[in-house]
Amino acid sequence: MDGVGIAIAGSAMAAFLAGIGSAIGIGIVGQQAAGVLSEDPEKFGSLFILVVLPGTQGFYGFLASMLAMGKITPNLTMIDGWRILFACLPIAIAGFVSAIHQGKVCAAGANLVAKRADQAMKGVMYAVMVETYAVLGLIITIFLLAKV
Amino acid sequence: MAIARMTKVSIALHSSHKEELLKHLQDESALHITKIKEESAENEYETSDGERIRHLESQLNHLDDTRKFLQNFIKKGGFLEGLIPQRVPVSEEKFIDTVKNFEFEKITERIKILNIQLSKLRAEKDHLSSNKEIIEPWLGLSTPVELLKTTATSLVLAGTVNKRYFKDETVKKTEEAGIEIEKIDESKNEVYLIVIFHKSNEEKARSFLDEINFSVEDFRGFEGKPSDILREIQTRIQMVEDETENLIEQGKEFVGFYQELLIIYEHTLNEITRLHAIQDATRTKTTYIIEGWVETKRKETLKNLVNSYEAAMMLDIEPEEDEKPPVKLVNKTIFQPFEIVTNLYGTPNYKELDPSPLLAVFFAVFFGMCITDAGYGIVLALLALFLMKKIPTGRKFLWLIFIGAIFAIIEGALLGGWFGDLFRGSFLDKITKEIMLFDPMKSYFVFYRLALFLGCIQIYWGLFIKLYEYIKDKRFTDAFFEGIVWIAIITSLLLMLFSTDFCIQLNLTPKKLLPETYLLPSGIIFCVSALLVFIFGARNEKNPFFRLFLGGLRFFILGGIFSYLGDFLSYIRLMALGLVTAGIAGAINDIARMTLGIPIVGIVIFVIILVCGHLFNLGINTLGGFVHTLRLQYVEFFQKFFTGGGKTFNPLRRNEKYIILKEA
Structure with missing residues (x-):
């Protein structure tokens, strides 16, 4: 295997791991939100924010993947390939795990909306707490890619 | 204020x-x-x-x-x-x-009756549908169902057997057990059967039927051939549906x-x-x-x-001693949209400052920084103006977005973001490059320093607000130990950081900002202030050892230097969010440009991808920018000075749940 293959693996991982995490996270909160919505369709607005929140990790992964792609040249050495792969890991893994947990927090937030719609934003704030670590992962991935 | x-x-x-x-x-x-x-x-x-x-x-x-x-x-x-x-x-x-x-009772009464009638019809339809399900598999049966009963000499039963138990040899075995069997139909899982056996044989036959899990179908309440029954059910369902339709028309x-x-x-x-x-x-x-x-x-x-x-x-009248007045925020028009930020968090108490005007500039700058795209800013500002016409009730919020969008335009222009890099290679590129200070996609570290620098300003601002509040309340001891000492600690730490090589290692500056002579005096200030926090951090604690322990805790963890470290780092999110917008916008442009090679339809696909892609990116980043900017206010900024816990001023007023009175 040459460096290109390894680098592609890294770039792909950033996109698909964070993407899977976001998909699972939205899946969790989406089901909950649909349940709340069946009782009270007027809460769509507040629930909408909660449902899309775990989606951001997928985009962070996507961005990291694009940046890594920019580093891939036809004669990439094996070592540089590994470097790119490892640089992609922070957002790939932090994105994957945090999106799932954010989905759970958002689902709890959807329950909050069911009972106290006016407090929706507080549920959103808790979810943002979880997302912080995906943001930190993305920052490190970007910096590490800059060093390759 | x-x-x-x-x-x-x-x-x-x-x-x-x-x-x-x-x-x-x-x-x-x-x-x-x-x-x-x-x-x-x-x-x-x-x-x-x-x-x-x-x-x-x-x-x-x-x-x-x-x-x-x-x-x-x-x-x-x-x-x-x-x-x-x-x-x-x-x-x-x-x-x-x-x-x-307006005589509304006539209508509400009528609708009340309609609702009752409709729910009756719904129940009837449910009943008919379940009957339909029972009868449908038996259409192959040509005898009227009331004949399926015990006669003087024999028993006639209709029922189902799960396919798992109904194998080829089952028919033979059944006949061996003295049972006449006729297969009427089969579905995915079930076989529908009619069985006949002589009364003298009942015991044996029944035990055999139990063995193959024969479950008897009860046709009580039905009469006639299944096909006739079904036809009748269908007619009645049609009638119920017509009647429902009719009632709904009446209500309409x-x-x-x-x-x-x-x-x-x-x-x-x-x-x-x-x-x-x-x-x-x-x-x-x-x-x-x-x-x-x-x-x-x-x-x-x-x-x-x-x-x-x-x-x-x-x-x-004089309020009671422990009674606190309700809180209403009053601000200049320009600051009013920012009251939303405060209200989402909670109501300040009557005695403290309203944080809305204090956070306004930071909120707008941070929100703009999360978007950092002049093109997106323009679209967002226009969208906000357009929606203000359509949704008068959301006006305050839309103004908040509008102000943020204006800052996004300014910051986007300064950092060269126009729908990502859409103008690359065109004549506009030159103009946008003229205004651009640096390209965040290339100089990550400049962007990173900018984010940290802005964070630093907001943290200092928060500390000074706290100091002001202590002085205003004449709590001078608190002002010194909680305000001035902490400002000294943060400042001396920063001075020390920038007079060593450590700041270069952290990529905070390309070269050292301060000569090493700053190191010693700021070190002394730091040590003295730290000592003060250790000794006086928990002033109210009597036990001296416990007091020192709590002071230490206060110094490191409870709003101490480690939480300040976390606060500073938290502002890096501004950079990450800004890069996400620019990065994804660039990716959308790249994908769109690929389609330009396709003849004729290429340009159409190009436009579609650009419009949809950028709108989507704008949406997701506006949301992200908004919530992360809020978090920075609540977690990093409010914690410095905000107490809250006030009761919102809630006057006796008209409800505006479904309608809103137009101003004459």
């Missing part, structure tokens, strides 16, 4: 004025009524109001049922209307006229009165609100006494209003 002064007042009125004066107060929306502590628990005069409330509430329920019924026939709005419930604008005259002349006729019904609903709700409010008053046989808070500057207006009644008067 921006929390309204309040005065506590007491209004005494004769009960003959009750209705009218309360209505007047409600329209004025200036009095926050407080509950008067009753000396005697029982009040004999309350009953009549209580009855009226119950009556109105049941009326409200009927109105709400009617509203829900009719709502289904109102033309549905788009996605936007689904996102934010709309209120119908109504003029004052229309409101008064409707309340006076009232759609034209939807707005009037909303007005009556609102009017009823207003009266209930007033009656609930008066329950907080004390009363004797002929008078009511209401207590409450009014904004000091509106006191005179209210007084004039009350005095215009013959038998009513208003007095200033």
Whole structure:
């Protein structure tokens, strides 16, 4: 295997791991939100924010993947390939795990909306707490890619 | 600064004025009524109001049922209307006229009956459908079902067997057991059978049937051949459906009165609100006494209003000792949108500063930085202006977005973001490059330093606000130990950081900012301040060892240097979010450019990808930018000085649930 293959693996991982995490996270909160919505369709607005929140990790992964792609040249050495792969890991893994947990927090937030719609934003704030670590992962991935 | 002064007042009125004066107060929306502590628990005069409330509430329920019924026939709005419930604008005259002349009972009664009839029809349809399911598999049976019964000599049973138990040899085995068997039909899992056996053989036959899990179908209540039964069921379902349709059509006729019904609903709700409010008053046989808070500057207006009644008067009274006035935020127009940020977090208490104007600039700058794209800023600003026309109730929020969008345009232009890099290679590229300070996609570290620098300013700002509040309250000891000492600690740490090579290792600066001579004096300041926190951090603790321990805890963890470290780092998110916008926008442009190679349709696909892609990116980043900017205010900024816990000023006022009165 040459460096290109390894680098592609890294770039792909950033996109698909964070993407899977976001998909699972939205899946969790989406089901909950649909349940709340069946009782009270007027809460769509507040629930909408909660449902899309775990989606951001997928985009962070996507961005990291694009940046890594920019580093891939036809004669990439094996070592540089590994470097790119490892640089992609922070957002790939932090994105994957945090999106799932954010989905759970958002689902709890959807329950909050069911009972106290006016407090929706507080549920959103808790979810943002979880997302912080995906943001930190993305920052490190970007910096590490800059060093390759 | 921006929390309204309040005065506590007491209004005494004769009960003959009750209705009218309360209505007047409600329209004025200036009095926050407080509950008067009753000396005697029982009040004999309350009953009549209580009855009226119950009556109105049941009326409200009927109105709400009617509203829900009719709502289904109102033309549905788009996605936007689904996102934010709309209120119908109504003029004052229309409101008064409707309340006076509109006979809503006829409609609510009619809809009530319709609803009952409809639910009966629904139940009947459910029943018919389940019968249909029972009979459908037996269509192959040509005998009337009432013949499937015990005769003098034999038993005839209809039933099903799961396919798992019904194998080829089963038929043979059944006949060996002395049972006549006929297969009528089969479905995915079941076989439908008719079995006949002689009475003398019953025991043996039954035990065999149990073995193959034969489950008997009960046709009680049915008569005739299955095909005839099905036909009849279908006719009846059709009838029920026609009848339902007919009833719904009847109900639909009232759609034209939807707005009037909303007005009556609102009017009823207003009266209930007033009656609930008066329950907080004390009363004797002929008078009511209401207590409450009014904004000091509106006191005179209210007084004039009350005095215009013959038998009513208003007095200033002293609040009780531990009583806290309700809080209303009053700000200059430009700062009003930022009250949303404060209100989402909680109400400040009466004595502290309103953080809304204090966070305004930071909020706008940070929000802009999360977007960092002039193109997106323009689209967002236009969108906000457009929506302001469509959704008057969300105006304050849209202004907040608009101000943020303006900052996004400025910051985007400075960092060269115009729909990502859409203008790359065109003549516009040159112009945008002229204004650009640096390219965040290339110079990550400049962006990173900028984010940290802005964070640093906001943290200092928060610390100085805290210091100001302590001094204003004349709590000078606290001002020194909690304010000045901490400012000294942070400052000396920063000075030390920038006078060593450490700041280069952290990529904070390309080269050292300060000469090493700064190191020693700032080190001394740091040590002295740290010592002060250790010793005086927990000033109220008596046990000296515990006091030192708590002081240490305070220094490191409880809002100490490690939380400051976390606070500073937290601002890096601004950079990450800004890069996400620019990065994804660039990716969209790249994907779109690939399609330009396709002849003819290429340009169409190019435009479609650009428009959809950028709108999507704008949406997701506006949301992300908004919530992360909020977090920075709440977690990093508010923690420095904000106490909160105030009670929101909630005057007796008109409800605006479904309708909103148009200004004349």
